[in-house]
Amino acid sequence: MNTEFLKSLAKVCAPSGAEKAAASIIEKEIAPFCDEVKYDKIGNLIAKISPKNGAPEKKMMLVSHMDEVGFMVKSIDNDGRVRIALLGDVDTRTLSGRRVTFTNGVCGIVAAKPIHVLSEGERSKPTAVKSLYIELGTKDKAETEELIRVGDYGTFEPKFVEMKNGHLAGKALGGRSCVALLCELIRTIDKEKLKDELYFVFSVKREIAKMQFGAETAAFTLAPDFAVILDATASADFDGVKEYDRGAKCGGGVVLAPADMKTIYDRRAFAEAVSFCEENEISFQYPATAAGAETEASAIHKTGVGIPSLSLGVATRNLRSGAEIISQNDLDATLALLKHLVK
Amino acid sequence: MFTELKKFVMADGVSGDEAGISAVLAAEIAPYVDEVKTDAMGNLIAFKKGTGKNPKKVMFAAHMDEIGFMVTFIDDKGFIRLSKMGGINYGAAAFSEVVFKSGLRGVIVPDANTAPNDFGPNKVYVDIGARTKKEAEKKVKIGDTCRLTPSLAKLMNGRVYGRPIDDRIGCVMLFEAARTAKHFENDVYFVFTVQEEVGVRGAKTAAFGIMPDYAVAVDIGGSGDVPNCAPFAVVLGNGIAIKIKDGMVICHKTMVDTMKKIAEETKTPYQLEILERGGTDTCMLQQTGAGCIAGALSVPTRYGHSGVEIVDMGDVAGGVKILAGLCEAELA
Numbered sequence: 001m002n003t004e005f006l007k008s009l010a011k012v013c014a015p016s017g018a019e020k021a022a023a024s025i026i027e028k029e030i031a032p033f034c035d036e037v038k039y040d041k042i043g044n045l046i047a048k049i050s051p052k053n054g055a056p057e058k059k060m061m062l063v064s065h066m067d068e069v070g071f072m073v074k075s076i077d078n079d080g081r082v083r084i085a086l087l088g089d090v091d092t093r094t095l096s097g098r099r100v101t102f103t104n105g106v107c108g109i110v111a112a113k114p115i116h117v118l119s120e121g122e123r124s125k126p127t128a129v130k131s132l133y134i135e136l137g138t139k140d141k142a143e144t145e146e147l148i149r150v151g152d153y154g155t156f157e158p159k160f161v162e163m164k165n166g167h168l169a170g171k172a173l174g175g176r177s178c179v180a181l182l183c184e185l186i187r188t189i190d191k192e193k194l195k196d197e198l199y200f201v202f203s204v205k206r207e208i209a210k211m212q213f214g215a216e217t218a219a220f221t222l223a224p225d226f227a228v229i230l231d232a233t234a235s236a237d238f239d240g241v242k243e244y245d246r247g248a249k250c251g252g253g254v255v256l257a258p259a260d261m262k263t264i265y266d267r268r269a270f271a272e273a274v275s276f277c278e279e280n281e282i283s284f285q286y287p288a289t290a291a292g293a294e295t296e297a298s299a300i301h302k303t304g305v306g307i308p309s310l311s312l313g314v315a316t317r318n319l320r321s322g323a324e325i326i327s328q329n330d331l332d333a334t335l336a337l338l339k340h341l342v343k
Numbered sequence: 344m345f346t347e348l349k350k351f352v353m354a355d356g357v358s359g360d361e362a363g364i365s366a367v368l369a370a371e372i373a374p375y376v377d378e379v380k381t382d383a384m385g386n387l388i389a390f391k392k393g394t395g396k397n398p399k400k401v402m403f404a405a406h407m408d409e410i411g412f413m414v415t416f417i418d419d420k421g422f423i424r425l426s427k428m429g430g431i432n433y434g435a436a437a438f439s440e441v442v443f444k445s446g447l448r449g450v451i452v453p454d455a456n457t458a459p460n461d462f463g464p465n466k467v468y469v470d471i472g473a474r475t476k477k478e479a480e481k482k483v484k485i486g487d488t489c490r491l492t493p494s495l496a497k498l499m500n501g502r503v504y505g506r507p508i509d510d511r512i513g514c515v516m517l518f519e520a521a522r523t524a525k526h527f528e529n530d531v532y533f534v535f536t537v538q539e540e541v542g543v544r545g546a547k548t549a550a551f552g553i554m555p556d557y558a559v560a561v562d563i564g565g566s567g568d569v570p571n572c573a574p575f576a577v578v579l580g581n582g583i584a585i586k587i588k589d590g591m592v593i594c595h596k597t598m599v600d601t602m603k604k605i606a607e608e609t610k611t612p613y614q615l616e617i618l619e620r621g622g623t624d625t626c627m628l629q630q631t632g633a634g635c636i637a638g639a640l641s642v643p644t645r646y647g648h649s650g651v652e653i654v655d656m657g658d659v660a661g662g663v664k665i666l667a668g669l670c671e672a673e674l675a
């Protein structure tokens with residue numbers, strides 16, 4: 001897959017609740033190829049593509065979330081330091097020392113109590129978020145407030161890195177690669193041959209899954225016959241993790257899960273996807289464990305009278321950290337399966 | 344009812360994979376209703392049109408899924424790792440026989456040197472006798488489901504034991520109500536829901552599709568008369584339990600009162616159930632869409648989610664009378 005658009009997506013700062021920056025570049029990218037592009041009330045970007053010939057047979061929804069984990073400014077200390085509340089399940093082990101960016105472009109560094117003054121007990125644990133702050137180099141509260149305010153959003157600093165063997169690294173890359181895949185699909189769809197009506201949903205607020213899923217309202221409004229949910233899947237192919245606990249393997253192909261913690265995927269669609277991959281030598285893998293995993297399907301499949309759903313995962317190392325790692329091989333495999341699913 | 348229960352118990356239907364039990368139920372109930380259909384989630388909905396002057400939409404829900412396992416991984420030696428579907432009691436499941444839909448048998452065992460208290464999802468595997476991964480893969484695919492071998496047998500005093508009585512006993516009650524109701528005042532939907540055991544998922548979409556005025560979930564409950572159990576007023580053999588509340592719902596007073604009244608008129612013994620934890624399809628029936636007047640019947644049950652669940656068929660018969668009464672009653 002061409003990764004040019006993914007590169008620009010990776011640079012965007014769009015934490016849950018402040019997805020506008022991502023939404024605008026996606027909208028610009030896909031608008032020429034869609035019959036309709038609009039936003040719903042909570043901010044999901046919904047694009048429609050109809051078949052050129054004849055009435056649509058079925059209504060299909062393809063979902064990928066455009067938000068990423070991040071943080072919000074909670075308070076500002078008198079000395080100008082910024083205290084934050086996390087948005088989503090951020091891998092907090094990786095926070096200290098990180099460069100971060102606010103949605104208005106202001107940059108900062110996550111700082112904590114210096115390591116040489118930590119007790120043995122403190123050293124062995126990641127620093128609690130309440131003991132972290134963001135340093136902007138400002139001298140006091142007033143100066144900080146010239147740059148940012150309570151309620152402002154931020155994320156890890158974007159940096160796109162190309163590594164050996166088609167590996168790519170950057171913040172939010174797992175989720176953003178799914179967005180890029182849907183955009184690539186939109187660009188290349190053959191409307192002449194298309195039979196189903198397609199709705200592409202670039203959803204908001206996926207990373208704050210404990211509270212809500214933005215995609216749920218889109219599913220309710222669209223009431224499709226079938227839904228395909230793309231998302232990053234944790235890759236844990238390391239020594240010390242038992243084979244059956246490893247989740248997916250970065251580079252192992254598109255991830256097909258029969259079920260996860262919150263959803264049992266449509267059995268027929270799952271079996272068909274597996275045999276399509278087998279017959280066409282598309283690299284695919286099963287996540288070895290369902291533990292901990294969930295996707296937006298958890299809300300989508302129970303919406304309205306029920307929406308049979310299938311999940312395609314992009315195996316992602318360092319999920320929800322400042323530098324997620326994915327493999328181009330997996331993107332190619334996922335795209336090949338996606339093209340088959342769209343009829 | 345024992346014959347039907349046995350038939351339902353033997354049919355397979357691990358959560359998310361309920362086609363087997365669904366086909367059996369559809370065939371059994373079809374003669375007593377006007378229409379049988381399946382919704383997008385897989386819920387089986389049997390509809391009987393009412394003849395009353397002012398018929399209400401009444402929905403009965405019993406879940407047809409059962410707890411079980413899904414295959415997630417096969418190792419080099421052909422040992423199979425599983426994900427749990429529903430609230431598995433690993434202490435009760437370990438060292439038991441499991442059966443796949445194909446009829447293939449295996450045994451579920453914990454990793455060597457695992458203390459009984461540590462039996463859990465990542466500590467047990469299934470041995471089907473395979474020698475290699477290849478051999479196992481010929482018989483079993485990732486995503487396949489299996490369950491503890493079903494069984495049903497009679498005990499003293501009209502009591503029966505086996506598995507999965509949760510909630511095939513509820514399915515029997517819906518079937519018996521459809522069969523024995525003297526007439527149908529109301530439009531009645533007998534719904535056999537899917538995926539209850541993994542988090543009351545099927546009931547939500549079924550209720551949304553039907554939008555009932557009144558709804559009753561029928562499931563197993565507990566029994567407060569076994570050694571060392573927590574205090575609980577419902578006991579085996581004292582009658583069907585009308586739910587007042589559980590951990591997920593407070594039942595609508597109108598529903599509770601209506602069922603009590605029917606029980607009293609038909610001289611059916613009943614008990615009142617108050618649970619502080621756990622829940623059934625009831626919560627979804629009450630809240631979905633615009634909401635409805637929802638309640639529940641619980642069959643007093645000993646040793647739920649084990650391989651030796653016990654119920655008293657006298658309690659079950661009482662529950663059927665209340666359900667039939669709701670089919671026949673003029674509801675406000």
Ligand SMILES: [Zn+2]
Nearest residue numbers: 509510562563
């Ligand atoms: Zn149950």
